[in-house]
Amino acid sequence: MIHYHHCPLCNSETFEPQLEIKDFSISGESFAVCACLHCGLWFTQDAPSEAESSRYYQAEQYISHSDTDKGLVNRLYHLVRRRTLKSKQKLIEASSGIKGGSLLDIGSGTGSFLHTMQSAGWTVTGIEPDDIARKNALSLHQIETFPPDRIASLAGNSFDIITMWHVLEHVHGLESQLNELRRLLKDGGKIFIAVPNHTSYDATHYAAFWAAWDVPRHLYHFSPAAMEFLSEKYHFKINARRPMWFDSFYVSLLSEKYKTGKSRFISAMWIGLRSNLKALTKVRKCSSIIYILEKK
Ligand SMILES: [Zn+2]
Numbered sequence: 585m586i587h588y589h590h591c592p593l594c595n596s597e598t599f600e601p602q603l604e605i606k607d608f609s610i611s612g613e614s615f616a617v618c619a620c621l622h623c624g625l626w627f628t629q630d631a632p633s634e635a636e637s638s639r640y641y642q643a644e645q646y647i648s649h650s651d652t653d654k655g656l657v658n659r660l661y662h663l664v665r666r667r668t669l670k671s672k673q674k675l676i677e678a679s680s681g682i683k684g685g686s687l688l689d690i691g692s693g694t695g696s697f698l699h700t701m702q703s704a705g706w707t708v709t710g711i712e713p714d715d716i717a718r719k720n721a722l723s724l725h726q727i728e729t730f731p732p733d734r735i736a737s738l739a740g741n742s743f744d745i746i747t748m749w750h751v752l753e754h755v756h757g758l759e760s761q762l763n764e765l766r767r768l769l770k771d772g773g774k775i776f777i778a779v780p781n782h783t784s785y786d787a788t789h790y791a792a793f794w795a796a797w798d799v800p801r802h803l804y805h806f807s808p809a810a811m812e813f814l815s816e817k818y819h820f821k822i823n824a825r826r827p828m829w830f831d832s833f834y835v836s837l838l839s840e841k842y843k844t845g846k847s848r849f850i851s852a853m854w855i856g857l858r859s860n861l862k863a864l865t866k867v868r869k870c871s872s873i874i875y876i877l878e879k880k
Pocket of ligand 1: 591592593595596620621623624625
């Protein structure tokens with residue numbers, strides 16, 4: 585168990601518990617989410633250590649790993665994922681001006697994104713902690729991916745693009761991860777970090793039932809302000825923020841289920857839509873945001 589006496593981002597001792605959140609998807613246990621009053625990061629208090637965390641990931645519904653196709657929410661997830669893979673490729677190529685460079689994906693899961701990029705001519709490297717996911721990446725896409733301890737042996741200054749799609753919030757050792765990102769990124773390269781946003785409308789609406797708290801798998805809960813602090817601290821600047829429009833619908837569907845025990849499709853679509861409308865002119869309000877970082 586990790587009991588924080590200091591904020592994991594800024595090291596401040598001034599933080600306060602905000603919400604008690606239940607792990608609806610796997611363990612049924614509850615965890616306190618604390619807010620740092622200095623940098624704005626929210627984090628999960630008393631979360632499992634890295635060694636203890638595997639049992640919180642072992643569930644069939646953890647679809648990024650198991651690729652099951654059952655249930656409405658999972659079917660929607662897979663449909664959306666196929667579309668978003670292509671849009672991620674377009675975003676990367678448009679924002680970086682590079683096609684077919686070197687790309688590192690951290691938290692590569694079963695390798696779908698790596699496969700998309702490799703097919704588009706990119707040289708890809710994937711890092712993934714889960715053994716089964718790595719085996720699936722090999723059997724599904726013939727792409728060999730590596731456990732996180734391999735990161736340290738990758739050559740510095742060697743990647744045009746580094747991506748972390750809904751991964752940074754899971755990573756133990758935030759500081760060493762950010763230092764590694766900076767070491768591995770070429771000068772002029774870009775990092776794409778997608779994280780949920782607890783200041784979005786859907787987060788406020790569902791409060792403790794908001795599915796993207798996803799405790800204790802999510803160790804950190806990043807607001808746009810906390811991401812700005814993080815970027816400054818590790819000598820990056822945020823080049824752009826991009827909305828993830830589908831996440832509000834997907835997260836709302838799960839949140840409805842946690843709140844009511846039912847798959848309330850219409851209600852979820854309504855909340856997802858309202859969330860997106862509020863984010864239409866303010867990306868900072870979107871349910872999930874892609875932050876594009878570059879070295880200062
Ligand atoms: Zn802090």
